Amino acid sequence: MSDVDWPALKAAALAVQERAYVPYSDYRVGAALLTASGEIVAGCNVENATFGATCCAERTAVFSAVAAGHREFRAVAVVTHGAEPGTPCGICRQVLAEFGSDLEVLCFTPEGAEEVYWLSELLPHAFKLK
């Protein structure tokens, strides 16, 4: 793994996971993005009564980061719960890939499971508008 400060990124993901708005699934997700400039921007999943309007934690983090002026990212930590960590859904993989697939993705749970991927592994051949 790279020189990313993973403990700081994981702490941010865990903190924001507590803010997840999940009245329908009770499935809390926290995501913390490390920007190229060294800042951490976090996001949680925000569900909606329509279900379809729900926003995943990873996209909340990306959209918040972009709104704050960031477009280059080095890593993202995603926290779920359970024996196996959840990985970003397909839509979130594509949204992350919009800003580059050279991104480390750490998926973990407070129960101790942990996996690290490159986004290029999780979403090979990402769609690009040419």
Ligand code: THU
């Ligand atoms: N969810 C995420 O936040 N990230 C993902 O990559 C997959 C799913 C959320 C959406 C919904 O609030 C809950 O997990 C169950 O699907």
